[in-house]
Amino acid sequence: MARKRPSAPSEECHVNLIPLGKVDSLAVSIVAANLHTVLGLNADALPPIGNPDFAFLPLRNQYSAGKIIKMLETVNGSAKFKIGIVQCDLCTPILKFVFGESQLGGQAAVISLHRLWHGDPSRTYLRAAKIGIHEAVHLLGIGHCRAADCLMDGSLSTEKLDAIPLRFCRACQYEVSRRLRHAFGGPEELGT
Amino acid sequence: MSLSKRIMVVDDEEMICEALRGWLEKDGFRVDVTFSGQEALKRTEDSFFDIYLVDVKMPGMNGMELLTRLKEVQPEAIIIMMTAHGSIETAVEAMKRGAMDYLCKPFDPDELSLLMGRVMAHKALQEENIALKEQLVESHEGFFDVFIIHSDPMRNIFSTIDEVAKSSAPILITGETGVGKDMVARAIHLRSERSCGPFVAVNCGSVSESLLESELFGHEKGAFTGAIKARRGRLEMASNGTLFMDEVGEISPRMQVSLLRSLEDKSLVRVGGSKSIQSDFRLISATHRDLPALIREKQFREDFYYRINVITINIPPLRERQDDIPVLADHFLKRYTEETGKRLEGFTQRAISLLCSYSWPGNIRELRNVVERAVVIARGRMIGAEELTFLNPCADVASFGPITLEELELNHIRATLDSCNGNMVRASKQLGIDRSTLMRKMKRYNLFRT
Ligand SMILES: [Zn+2]
Ligand SMILES: [Zn+2]
Numbered sequence: 150m151a152r153k154r155p156s157a158p159s160e161e162c163h164v165n166l167i168p169l170g171k172v173d174s175l176a177v178s179i180v181a182a183n184l185h186t187v188l189g190l191n192a193d194a195l196p197p198i199g200n201p202d203f204a205f206l207p208l209r210n211q212y213s214a215g216k217i218i219k220m221l222e223t224v225n226g227s228a229k230f231k232i233g234i235v236q237c238d239l240c241t242p243i244l245k246f247v248f249g250e251s252q253l254g255g256q257a258a259v260i261s262l263h264r265l266w267h268g269d270p271s272r273t274y275l276r277a278a279k280i281g282i283h284e285a286v287h288l289l290g291i292g293h294c295r296a297a298d299c300l301m302d303g304s305l306s307t308e309k310l311d312a313i314p315l316r317f318c319r320a321c322q323y324e325v326s327r328r329l330r331h332a333f334g335g336p337e338e339l340g341t
Numbered sequence: 342m343s344l345s346k347r348i349m350v351v352d353d354e355e356m357i358c359e360a361l362r363g364w365l366e367k368d369g370f371r372v373d374v375t376f377s378g379q380e381a382l383k384r385t386e387d388s389f390f391d392i393y394l395v396d397v398k399m400p401g402m403n404g405m406e407l408l409t410r411l412k413e414v415q416p417e418a419i420i421i422m423m424t425a426h427g428s429i430e431t432a433v434e435a436m437k438r439g440a441m442d443y444l445c446k447p448f449d450p451d452e453l454s455l456l457m458g459r460v461m462a463h464k465a466l467q468e469e470n471i472a473l474k475e476q477l478v479e480s481h482e483g484f485f486d487v488f489i490i491h492s493d494p495m496r497n498i499f500s501t502i503d504e505v506a507k508s509s510a511p512i513l514i515t516g517e518t519g520v521g522k523d524m525v526a527r528a529i530h531l532r533s534e535r536s537c538g539p540f541v542a543v544n545c546g547s548v549s550e551s552l553l554e555s556e557l558f559g560h561e562k563g564a565f566t567g568a569i570k571a572r573r574g575r576l577e578m579a580s581n582g583t584l585f586m587d588e589v590g591e592i593s594p595r596m597q598v599s600l601l602r603s604l605e606d607k608s609l610v611r612v613g614g615s616k617s618i619q620s621d622f623r624l625i626s627a628t629h630r631d632l633p634a635l636i637r638e639k640q641f642r643e644d645f646y647y648r649i650n651v652i653t654i655n656i657p658p659l660r661e662r663q664d665d666i667p668v669l670a671d672h673f674l675k676r677y678t679e680e681t682g683k684r685l686e687g688f689t690q691r692a693i694s695l696l697c698s699y700s701w702p703g704n705i706r707e708l709r710n711v712v713e714r715a716v717v718i719a720r721g722r723m724i725g726a727e728e729l730t731f732l733n734p735c736a737d738v739a740s741f742g743p744i745t746l747e748e749l750e751l752n753h754i755r756a757t758l759d760s761c762n763g764n765m766v767r768a769s770k771q772l773g774i775d776r777s778t779l780m781r782k783m784k785r786y787n788l789f790r791t
Contacts, residue, residue, distance in 0.1 A: 304454030320508035
């Protein structure tokens with residue numbers, strides 16, 4: 150796993166987590182903590198901004214993930230990456246629903262807690278952390294993976310999400326470390 | 342593997358096109374979009390697409406018509422129809438006209454993944470034969486040999502190749518001489534997104550250190566005596582492709598430092614030069630030596646080892662996958678009977694058990710040579726144990742009492758040289774090593790003029 154680079158100043162913020170509307174603040178903190186432990190990214194939660202009403206699609210009674218991402222791009226943040234968190238149900242023009250969506254190699258992504266809900270809150274939070282990491286890795290320009298038990302699996306149902314450990318396959322891990330170094334610099338021992 | 346597959350999305354709604362593009366790119370496809378049937382047909386005149394995702398309802402030429410036209414010009418194309426208002430009749434009609442599947446927008450996320458998985462499996466079946474068999478057998482005699490897979494270890498290696506091909510992680514292939522490490526490297530290259538780029542191989546064990554340096558890094562004019570003009574090195578030639586460094590265990594620690602620097606920065610400086618040249622390649626290394634042991638002996642740098650060994654693929658020696666021996670032997674028999682026009686039906690039971698009990702120090706290469714020779718000397722309709730007498734089954738080793746690996750190697754080299762009347766080219770071929778390696782070993786064992 151990528152660790153924090155000793156030479157990088159620890160104050161440097163890599164990811165802004167942006168709640169849209171009312172979002173469980175514990176979920177936001179847990180996503181931030183996992184972005185840090187798994188990817189070595191410093192993630193700061195910004196104060197919540199308004200409900201994403203602008204992205205509501207009356208015909209589908211859902212919210213457009215694409216529109217939210219477009220809006221997040223315009224948010225003034227301190228970090229290279231911006232990840233929105235919403236409570237409402239997200240969809241795209243081609244998919245009935247998504248847990249999250251991001252620009253491949255871009256700067257903005259969004260995740261939704263709506264379908265990740267579980268009676269046991271710790272399970273909900275862990276699911277959110279996994280989706281947050283998955284979308285963040287897309288921002289690094291890494292696509293889906295067909296290896297077994299890899300967080301970059303392209304078809305994550307909640308069951309699969311629960312079964313997959315918080316890790317990548319070796320090939321993805323290598324790419325993640327390499328691209329993190331490329332995006333944020335700093336010497337880092339890779340490849341184990 | 343899917344990275345090189347090209348998909349065309351045809352839909353008059355731009356939003357749908359862009360959403361599909363985003364999804365498919367994450368799945369590793371190269372995606373083009375067009376907004377009408379006419380435009381799509383026009384694009385196929387100068388570009389090739391493996392897969393088409395086509396909306397049924399479009400102004401102008403509708404999706405069904407496009408489906409028919411595409412199937413005329415490219416019968417093997419995989420075409421998937423999409424619609425916002427599904428009806429059974431159109432679905433049936435689409436399949437009749439050759440569509441692979443029919444989807445209703447919006448899709449279930451799982452549905453799309455499963456479908457693309459099916460599409461890729463279908464493509465792989467279509468291509469397995471073409472790409473891995475024809476093209477490669479042609480371009481590289483013997484390529485197929487290593488992929489005669491019967492045993493579980495080789496099946497595992499095959500699935501590992503598929504898994505790791507798409508990343509750019511460095512790979513170390515280990516295994517004895519003659520097991521086909523170079524072929525596995527080639528297969529990885531061909532299945533990677535760099536398959537359009539060059540595959541550049543360099544054998545680090547066959548040349549002196551100074552020569553290897555200019556071989557790898559290239560040199561500027563006048564860098565040393567004899568450097569009458571500037572030359573690109575292998576690292577530079579491999580840009581956007583794969584660099585295969587065979588016998589990486591033979592590289593001196595000093596050279597490992599230079600290579601390490603190049604691998605870190607993806608750049609290099611030619612011998613005698615000063616400017617840094619960018620080169621982005623995927624590194625595959627191979628060795629038959631025990632690198633961790635070399636590290637303990639301080640002959641190999643640990644940092645370099647970890648840099649080249651992100652993913653390891655170990656190819657087991659032939660004696661550890663006896664299941665493959667009869668299959669491989671049959672394969673070579675067929676090849677050489679075709680070449681020589683001899684009529685041979687197969688191996689006798691005794692011959693097969695002899696082949697299976699032999700230790701095959703030269704692995705596949707040695708087996709190939711043995712079968713070739715047996716075909717030449719065979720008199721009957723079957724190859725029997727008589728034709729394989731020169732094999733000296735390894736069971737004999739025990740009767741000599743305990744001997745060291747070195748003594749075994751010495752005996753084997755001596756016997757092979759004898760059987761080749763001292764012809765080093767033939768002997769090295771039979772031993773499955775190159776001539777310079779044989780010379781080195783002969784020097785070590787004092788075999789010259791004995
Ligand atoms: Zn994804
Ligand atoms: Zn993976």
